[in-house]
Amino acid sequence: MTHPKLLKATNLTKSYGKTTILHGVSLSVRAGEFLAIVGPSGSGKSTLLHILGCVEQADSGELEICGKNVQKQSSAQLAELRGHELGFVFQFFYFQPHLTVGKNLEVPMMPLHTKVKERQARIEAAAGLVGIENKLKQKPNKLSGGQLQRAAIARATINRPKIILADEPTGNLDGENTRRTMELLLEIKNSQNTALIIVTHDDTVAEMADRVLRMEDGRLQAC
Numbered sequence: 001m002t003h004p005k006l007l008k009a010t011n012l013t014k015s016y017g018k019t020t021i022l023h024g025v026s027l028s029v030r031a032g033e034f035l036a037i038v039g040p041s042g043s044g045k046s047t048l049l050h051i052l053g054c055v056e057q058a059d060s061g062e063l064e065i066c067g068k069n070v071q072k073q074s075s076a077q078l079a080e081l082r083g084h085e086l087g088f089v090f091q092f093f094y095f096q097p098h099l100t101v102g103k104n105l106e107v108p109m110m111p112l113h114t115k116v117k118e119r120q121a122r123i124e125a126a127a128g129l130v131g132i133e134n135k136l137k138q139k140p141n142k143l144s145g146g147q148l149q150r151a152a153i154a155r156a157t158i159n160r161p162k163i164i165l166a167d168e169p170t171g172n173l174d175g176e177n178t179r180r181t182m183e184l185l186l187e188i189k190n191s192q193n194t195a196l197i198i199v200t201h202d203d204t205v206a207e208m209a210d211r212v213l214r215m216e217d218g219r220l221q222a223c
């Protein structure tokens, strides 16, 4: 059986001032599918991922996530959609430096009113999965690059999203940590049938994907 489309983008455009960054981008992804997006620096990959993750808005085009038209959602509905269905691994993490790693993992659950006991259980389970259970009481600046990367993945999965969007999740890692991080993301994808959309410069990461799309000057093509 083919899985339903979880995300469908049609003809998305985005400009900053007079510069057009995305020129009508279309793509879709199904449950359990791993889609990689490659392409040169500055071609618009992060911009696209932020729009797909409802962190930024497109100027035109359509975006449907889990059957909902993003443009038609109120900001409260959008926050709900983002919280329940999407997990985002940012290119530069964005951990809150004054909070412990454990508290940082709790942040995505706060707007969803998850019960305190359940929050704690999820934090421990996610930290265990990525192997940072002994770092939960520390501040982010005490973690290594690889540990921060794994903490970012734990945070992205904490609400058990249907889609994980990850921007260069192995960008700061050596070969061994890249392998471990990808194993982790694929394990989450396979066990929870999560769709994975990963932006990467790394050919070894792109080779693991079911499908690879290439961004060139704000246009997306199949490889």
Ligand SMILES: Nc1ncnc2c1ncn2[C@@H]1O[C@H](COP(=O)(O)OP(=O)(O)OP(=O)(O)O)[C@@H](O)[C@H]1O
Binding pocket: 016, 021, 039, 040, 041, 042, 043, 044, 045, 046, 047, 048
């Ligand atoms: N908030 C912004 N305001 C103005 N210009 C922006 C903004 N965000 C991105 N840009 C511009 O949009 C273009 C695409 O940026 P983007 O971050 O999407 O590229 P990228 O493909 O992710 O690059 P990299 O591989 O280096 O991460 C760049 O020219 C960038 O300067």
Ligand SMILES: [Mg+2]
Binding pocket: 045, 046, 047, 091, 167
């Ligand atoms: Mg980028």
